[in-house]
Amino acid sequence: MDCKRIKKMFSSYIDKELTKHEEDIFNRHISSCQECRKSLREYEKSWEMLSAWGGISPSPGYESRFWTRLTTEPKLREKFYGKVMDIIRPKRLVYVFTTALLLFLLINAGMYKYNELQARNMLINLDEEEWGMLEDYDLLAHLDTLNGTEKIQ
Amino acid sequence: MLDFQKGNASSFEALLKKYFPLVQNFIYRYTANRSLAEDLTQEAFLRVYKSAPTYRPKALFKTWIYTIARNISINEMKRKREVSLLDEPVTFEGEKIQRQIEDKKTEMQDESLMRHETAEAVKKAVMELPERQRVAIILRRYEDFSYGDIAKTMRISEKAVKSLLNRARENLRDKLLDVMEM
Numbered sequence: 001m002d003c004k005r006i007k008k009m010f011s012s013y014i015d016k017e018l019t020k021h022e023e024d025i026f027n028r029h030i031s032s033c034q035e036c037r038k039s040l041r042e043y044e045k046s047w048e049m050l051s052a053w054g055g056i057s058p059s060p061g062y063e064s065r066f067w068t069r070l071t072t073e074p075k076l077r078e079k080f081y082g083k084v085m086d087i088i089r090p091k092r093l094v095y096v097f098t099t100a101l102l103l104f105l106l107i108n109a110g111m112y113k114y115n116e117l118q119a120r121n122m123l124i125n126l127d128e129e130e131w132g133m134l135e136d137y138d139l140l141a142h143l144d145t146l147n148g149t150e151k152i153q
Numbered sequence: 154m155l156d157f158q159k160g161n162a163s164s165f166e167a168l169l170k171k172y173f174p175l176v177q178n179f180i181y182r183y184t185a186n187r188s189l190a191e192d193l194t195q196e197a198f199l200r201v202y203k204s205a206p207t208y209r210p211k212a213l214f215k216t217w218i219y220t221i222a223r224n225i226s227i228n229e230m231k232r233k234r235e236v237s238l239l240d241e242p243v244t245f246e247g248e249k250i251q252r253q254i255e256d257k258k259t260e261m262q263d264e265s266l267m268r269h270e271t272a273e274a275v276k277k278a279v280m281e282l283p284e285r286q287r288v289a290i291i292l293r294r295y296e297d298f299s300y301g302d303i304a305k306t307m308r309i310s311e312k313a314v315k316s317l318l319n320r321a322r323e324n325l326r327d328k329l330l331d332v333m334e335m
Contacts, residue, residue, distance in 0.1 A: 011319035015293070017300065041323055046329040051295045052271040053279065055178040056187055058194075062177075063169060066195050070202060 003029075010043045109130050157195055165205075168214070169198060176222045183226045185280050196313065197222045216305040218252045219296075223288055223306070271332060278328035286321035293318060 006029045012018050013026055030037055125133070181190035200221055212220075279287060288307060291293055292298040300318075302309045 012315060013319070014322070015300075017315070038211060039326075042326050042330065042333065043301070045333050046326045047294070047322065048273060048276055049329055050279070050290075050325070051277040052268060053182070054272070055295065056181050056190065058174050058177055058191065062191065063166075064171060066169065066173075066198060069195055073199060079268060136209045 003033060003036050006030070006033070007039060010040055012043060013040070014047055168201070168242060172215070172218055173198065179219060179291060180222055180226050181286065182279065182295055183223070184230065185276060189229065193225050194222070196225050200225075207322055212305050213302070215301055219292070219306045220308070227284070274329060274332040278325055281323055281328065282324055286317055286324065289314060289317040290321045290325070308314065 006026060009018060009026050013023070018026060030040060046095065161265060173194060177190050177194040181187060181199075184193070197218060201218060265311045279290060282290060285307065289303055292303045292306060298306070300311045300314045301315045307314070309317075
């Protein structure tokens, strides 16, 4: 077996995960190949070195801190209401209403201007006959009809 | 876990006692941040506690809690990507070793300094591994997981675990070669 394939077995060898057959082949190669022997020693050494990075222990009272957190942790529904309240809390409410009012006024002003322009365009485009009809039309008498309600006789 | 699901509260306490230190160590080695480790471990157990009513024993509790811990850690690391991971002093056998080490001449202190340097080099090497290799190495080296349990925790095949560990070991060897005493 070549060195490349043997090197792929290093990890399994260290973990004792090779089959008996694989181990025999591996050992035969290692005993005859100085290069692989050196590499294997480096793999093993670096694996041993990992123990230098020690672990940590939970700090005292970790269990009680967990139970406290469990009871104080807001539930999903509370979290949702919290988000909603964040949006509509008084300070922000002022901005929301001011923006809404400005938008309302702008839209109304726009609509008024648009209607006025429409009426002006209509009058400009009237021909002579239509002007005559308009002059003959008694606006005051037909006020209710123009408003959409029939005058009760 | 099944006992706890049936309403036995003391079962959860037993799980907490047994697995909290292990999971905390896993997260500590994943994030290299001691204070974050306890916080995220609490988060992992909160998830376990809350998902107890819907828990189905498809996998071992051990592999399940480590999967949760890994997911929480991944999310946290994404959130805090800008924060340097190597700011915390390394700990050695539970004792904090400060970054600034005075020049002490006794044999004991030299040894301590060497161990500290090795620990720093190891920590840096592990943290520089790609995420999947790092998880595989931590589970195998520090948590003593079998290939099968690593595969279940990481949701990959055992063959993939073998390959990950081999690449991780190769990387570690390359990174630690300078501090290695042969």
